[in-house]
Amino acid sequence: MPRLKYPLAVPVKAGLKTINIFELRAETSLRDNVNDFREYADVLYSAHAPTTIGEERLNIAATDSDFRNECILVFKDYIDRCAMFPNIGQINMHFGLKNWVSETQTRGQKGDYETHIESIRTLSDYARSSGIEIVLENLNCYWALNNISDDTDFAQVNWENSNEAFGMNPEEWIEMCLDVDRDNVQLCLDTSHVSTYGHRFPEEERAGKIEAFLNRPDLITHVHWSDNYLYDVRGRNDSHLSVGKGSIPTDFHRRVKALQATILLEHFYTKEELHEELEYIERL
Ligand SMILES: [Zn+2]
Ligand SMILES: [Zn+2]
Secondary structure (H helix, E strand, O other): OOOOOOOEEEEHHHOHHHHHHOOOEEEEOOOOOHHHHHHHOOOEEEEEOOOEEOOEEOOOOEOOHHHHHHHHHHHHHHHHHHHOOOOOOEEEEEOOEEEOOOOOOOOOOEEOHHHHHHHHHHHHHHHHOOOOEEEEEOOOOOOHHHOOOOOOOHHHOOOOOOOEEOOOOHHHHHHHHHHHOOOOEEEEEEHHHHHHHHOOOOHHHHHHHHHHHHOOHHHEEEEEEOEOOOOOHHHHOOOOEOOOOOOOOHHHHHHHHOOOOEEEEOOOOOHHHHHHHHHHHHHO
16 A cells, blocks of 8 residues: 555545455535435545536636626635535635636636636635535636637647636746635646646656746645646546556656655546556555
8 A cells, every 4th residue: 555644545436345445535526416425424525616607617716706696605605615524624616707708607607717716715615614624626727618729739729819728837836825815725636637738738848847836835735636648648537547557757657656645646546556556556
């Protein structure tokens, strides 16, 4: 078993039996209603907040205050539900939307930075009374959702006016945590999302560019650890491979392993693959 400072977790979909056999912890996903996982209460230490309301993406950065307040209420309700669990100490949240124009997003298409910071502070104050820490996850750079075909060279892509959330690049992700400036708001590093960002650069620069996500390890208290394809077009998508099955540099993985953070292996395929992955992590 891996010797990490903190124990590893896997998604609840791995099943309680597997979680217990491997002596792991668990996290609910953004599609799970945490209330459905009471029998997991002993092993549930973190939970992924929802990202949608009906067909629409939640947006606590929205300049439309009615929609923004509705979204804040969704998160407060979620915090309340998590607070009923004895061990849930961290809630993972996605950032709001900077710009999202689509048929399904009828409200909250535009977001504002300062508004976003204020909304996170509101949720920080709310979560504090339950002793819950909010961790903000670096998000995907959305290639497919912006209709960029696989054979379009990265250098030809015009990202202006694309659909985009806050906190996709490492500089903004870190800056937002610092600007929120609350001790119960920290960062969640998603290493599969990192690859979708790396693909914006020439192959020879990618490994260097993604290192910027590790510039402030002191702010990272949670990790969504997966592998992805940093050097072929599949890595523009959020592949969530088992660690060791992709091409994120080994050194990057080593530095993730060394973080003082709780870690979720954010995928589950088979018990055999999990076993192999744990052995790979042990050897890192
Ligand atoms: Zn997420
Ligand atoms: Zn994630």
